[in-house]
Amino acid sequence: MSVLRDYAAAVSQPTLSFSSTAPRYDEVVDPDGTLRPAWQGLASLALGLTRDELERVDGEIARFLADDGVSYARAGDDLQPWQLDPMPFVLDAAGWARLDVGLAQRAELLNALLADLYGPQVVLRERIVPAAVILGHAGFVRAMARPAGDSLPPDLLLSATDLGRDAAGEWHVLADRVQAPSGLGYAAENRRVISQVLPDLLDEGTLHRMDPYFAALRAALIAAAPEGASAPRIVVLSPGPLSETAFDQAFIANALGFPLVQGSDLVVRDGAVWMKPAGWPQRAPRERVDVILRRVDAEWCDPLELRSGSRLGVAGLAEAVRRGRVRVVNGLGAGVLENPALLPYLPAVCERLLGEQLRLPSVPSWWLGDPDSRAEVLPRLSAGDPTLEVRHIDDPRRRLGTADAELLARVDREPHRFAAVEQLPLSQVPVWDAGGAASALPVTLRGFAIRFGSTYRPLVGGLATVRSAQDGAPRTKDVWVLKSDEAEADQGIVDVATLPTTRSDPTLAPRALSDLFWTGRYAERAEDLLRLVIATQAALDQPGAHRATSAGESVRVLLAALHSLAGTRATDPEQEFRSLLLDAARPGSAAHSIARLRDAMEGVRDQLSGDTWRVFANIERAVRALRSAPRPHRTAESAGRMLASMLSLYGVTANMIRDPGWHMMEAGRYLERGLQLTALLSSALSASRGPRTDREVLESLLLSAESVVTHRRRYRGAMRAADVAELLLLDRGNPRSLAFSLQTLRGHLAAMPASTGSSRAERLLDQLETELAEIEVLEMTAVVGGRRERLVEGLEGVRAQLEQLSDAIGDLHFEAGPPAVSMTELSLVELMGARA
Template sequence: MSLLRDYAAAISQPTLPLAGTGARFDEVVGPDGGLRSAWKGMAAVAVELTGIEIGRIDDEIATLLADDGATYGNPEQGTQPWQLDPMPLVLDAATWARLEVGLAQRAELLNALLADLYGEQRLLSEGIIPSAVVFGHSGYTRPIVRRRGHDPQPLILASTDLGRDAAGEWRVLTDRVQAPSGLGYAMENRRILSRVLPDLYEEAGLHRMEPYFSAVRSALLQAAPAEIADPRVVVLSPGTHSETAYDQAFIANILGFPLVQGEDLVVHDGWVWIKPAGFPQHAPHERVDVILRRVDAEWCDPLELRAGSRLGVAGLTEAVRRGRVRLVNGLGAGVLENPGLIPFMPAVCERLLGEQLRLPAVPTQWCGDDEGLAAVLASLDQRPATEARALIIREIDGRAADLSGLDPAELRARILAAPHRFVGQERLPLSQAPAWGSVGRTSGRAGPHPLVLRSFTVRDGAIYRPLVGGLATLVDDRAAAPSTKDVWVLKNAPTDPDQGIVEVAPVPLTRAVPVLSPRAVEDMFWSGRYTERAEDLVRLVITASAYAEQLDFSSSTQGGAAVRALIGVLQRLCGTRYGDPDLEQRSLLLDADRPGSAAHSLQRLRDALEGVRDQLSVDTWRAFGSTDRAMRALRSSRRTQIAESASRMLGGILSLQGVTANMIRDDGWHAIEAGRYLERALQVCTLLASTTTASHGIGVDRAVLGGVLMAAESSVTHRRRYRGVLRTADVLELLLLDTGNPRSVAFALDRLRFHLAALAASTGSTRPERLLEHLEDALEAVDLPALTVPVDGRRPRLDEFLAETRAQLHRLGDAIVHLHFAAGPEPQPLSSLSLIEVSGADA
């Protein structure tokens, strides 16, 4: 039986296990048990989808999301995979048309309300809104209040969470306008679902989302001060540990604007600039005109807002007051997320717009007036604390947390202590839709699940334009990451323009030269180092595993010595954890808590690249998907499959390196390559120091040298150069001095010199360049025959040379970081308060 028929049958028969939700509006099944009009046009394709087929699609979705690196940062459980249900939320054109009008009006109303609260404050003086509900909210930002000269259009982007009541009418749950998130996730959902359900997608005839992003890009560019002909826009992120870091990077990438963090910007001479390397010795020269902020207002400026914040920019508030930079949305927008405003919005709409409010909100009682307080207190006594009460009780600036589960006496005392800080809201039953989820994967059938629709609106010229679509979230407080649905809004006619946009008005622009902050360039430098580190370690494990599996070889004197020598290199890099070779090799590949392991390097690499996700193609995250799948396979594989799984890991790592081939040749690319070749030189010196500085006789030395060449990917080159004759001096020449061998130290230093010279701060005489010149001179002057002379079973001069070379390389790495990536001294707190770190803006 098809999934939809099965679902419809269950919904229409209350005795079946899937029912019990009769009070809810169902998004797929009508009261008569048939499909709603939005689904009828797709019925021919939709009803053919079986549980087995949807299960396969669900697995494909998970793979594609992993390949794209789509994640959500759970504050308690860390980064979690993004969740997308295979069954979309589908709305017909008539349903959307009514909703669209209400959303456009609401955005216009919120804009007018925001302008009044920070400008003339007519609503407060006339008593339409009580002052306590505004001034008692932490989102009201007093430093930007201006009676005159305030921004008349402070709201560029808005987001509203909606739910349907039992009658199917949409109601506002909350407005999210401070740093509205989710637009990038919505686009990612569409990209994935259009790939896994191509027939249904084509049959539906829905609005594409791409034109809307062109409108958003145009709106941000036009938000710049009028006198600026070629504005620069950046996306300000709290950092890679933010809950919605992926969404922020996706938006920056698709709009073509740099993703920056607070440390990347500086206020200088009253303007906001991208901070150059070596600031303040080097003056900034790339000014920022518009900031799409994803940092909550209180964290945006440690001078005037929250002392000690490391997420914002000192002096940003003053730059905003002067009109030197435009923040989207403004610093004070957070006050609009106050649920205490909801009861007053109908009156506000009539006063500011002269219209009746079209889109009602969930019924809300503000405890700051006597009637609302009495209603909320009465609800506390209706049911025991273990049962759901009639009202959801929230603090006006406490996000969406429901306090009604607290002990009634405790909650009553908290409310009476500060009534103006609490509201009570009716429990909206929320509409339901079929969701696959964990129940579907085990039972083979979809179950009804309540959902919330997040809409998005942008100021497009003189109007507010809602996104035709959105992001639907399944309500489940237990989920580590929200499970979502793509939102399909069907066209009224095939010829209707997507998003109702015939053509986005062009904005005159000159060609922009991308500029990277020192922090972003440093992330790329370390990504190059970690990539090379992971590759070299995996190659070592593959070589050691291959030698160990050759029983007739590893049990011999020469083979056993070679295996021990290779394991010695690994232990020098990562330390010793296990005596058992199988456990040791698995740990070297999989233990992310073990410094130097492949998993540790890959995790550090992922962290570094998250900070510059906007600079990278999606192929980067597909490569991570390959390594992740190889590591999962290795955890359950047999001992004889370690080398095979490690080889698949190596393939993913090599594809990561290949991604950089198509990058623009800017400071970021040169930093990646510089990091890669610096690390390669270090790794080769470590490999040689652990294997060639001791001499155990010709037979053992040959076996060890064979492993060294294999681990250094130079076996073929050696056979061609030296006809397969293994001698220590020849191997050293190939891996130290041969400028034609890409795996040699000499080659690495030559490429490092090229990439260092291309970085902006290089002059030809900087400390990194001098250190590099010294290294090259020392390498050129080396006497290989003298280095290979054994003394009492060791080669002391070789050991000393390699140790000194490694020390010089470490000094060179430190000098590169200091010169090219330092951007002034660390900011200091203005009070005795300790610096506070938070993970980011509202989800």
């Protein structure tokens, strides 16, 4: 049975109302039960979507989103998987036309208001807007206020507007998002996924592609550079990988081709903003930043002038902006426009600044600092009117809800800090649920607009979000705006002006180099431990391994090797293996290394292919399978699937450009390979335990080091510890050997800009390679008193030197000097001492 037919039948019968007794406008179905015009062109395919088909599509959507690592977090919550409903939000050309004009006008109005508030302040002087609404708002950045004609006021290049329909189908603005508007990346990802899972339905409707809009945004950012910047450098400033919209930020950076940076990656010097070079502060910066697309709220952007405790911003950024040496998009101080207390005054502001009537009305709102508004609203609040919601003007996204005694007392004490907002009976859309049907839920639409050329251009489309009481990431919909004519230009943009082609090799900040270095290290650490788990499980699975003394001894040797790398949590081998694969809180475990690997890669997401995140999606599937099947020996299968996923990472990173970031990642990989190998050999070969046990241990070692085939081709006759040690330590032709790792590491370090050929890191590597070349394997592996003490001592010395080498690499290529300390963390005594 068609899910959409069932939905249409239910909507047209009042006795089967879905979510509320209040009348709602339905986005798909007319009151008479027929499909709305936007859906009629899709009817032949849309009405054929059965429950089985939608269940398949829903599963594919979840898989695609997991493969891309798409996540979202509400403030204060952990990251959650992004939720996308298979049924799109569809508008026809006629229905979109009014929105298009209204969104463009609203962006122009907000830009004009922003320029006025930080310049002549006409709307305040003429009392069109009460001064307390602006000057009492935390988003008003006084440091950016300038007299008329003095420098450039903050401006808007990108705006977002949250919209909703009332019961009559009329659009209203619910909120403006201009501080650091998010969602464009999520909207593009929604379209990419839906185009793969419902290609026939997508082809049926002639939609506006989104690619031209991103090209226009890129051109707009380049054009926003300060005068005199011949080859502008643009960066996307992020709070970091733990940000609630980290995926969106990385998507935008990737789509536009601009570096994704954090505040610690930038420095203000000589009144301008620069990328920190490797080895900062000993090395002077050379790459100046001209435009910053910020995703950090203004108050956190400059610890000198704005929020002193911030580590997310750049000290001195506000002064660089005032000097006109860098353009911040959107301008510092734009957050004042998100004040819900502004909404009731915007019609008058529009008439004064633009000379026009406001096209898109805001949702009915009242500033409670106004006595007349308070007299109108307080009786309704006291009576518990559920259609009114109180919001703090400084934090409008945190819903205070309907009024109770405590909230009314707060309003009475500080009425100017609160606004009341009418809650519309929002329009509803069908949402696929796990029960195999479509339920009706209220929906909002986020529209976007950019200043492209001399005017604002709305995105033909947007991001639809279903409103529900469920926790976690919101459920969203792809927004389809149908063309009136197939020949109509996508996004109404005929062509983006051709820009001069210049080659750019952006500098990677020390923080990014560090993240990539640890990406290599954690990837190798996880792979090596997974191989050892598989080899140990294979030894344990041999016939009689649990009974025969010699077989049991070889397994104990391998378990001891695992202990040397990750400690011990369980005496039962099976439980120990499961812990190593599942316990991300256990340092040294494969799960811990994989979790830290993902953290490191999230910090440089703009440097990585989208295929990277399929590695973690596949690992997560293997982990879920292992958790749900506690049968013995399932660990080997799951470890094998996890290892296969880790190995696929090689293929992804092999296609990276050979820049310093790639070289640093590979340097981390080969340095970690040396550390893991020396620890494994030191533990497993420390003693001789009899011919059979030694042979089994050596075979497991070769399996763990992926050198079984190489050993068979290199050596004939009985397997000896000396031969295995030579193959894994000295054989430069074996990619898994220590000698090969050091040789490869040398090449990667030499390719780094800060390397001189005589740096401490390179000198330590020289010394280590020299000492390794002088090793006599037969002497080193000789057994004295049942032990190979010379081998153990030699390998421990190599490990210590590798750790020193790692520190030297960090000192040279990452940021040097003491870590940044917040001014609020310094005591008065420390400050006085620093000044002395």
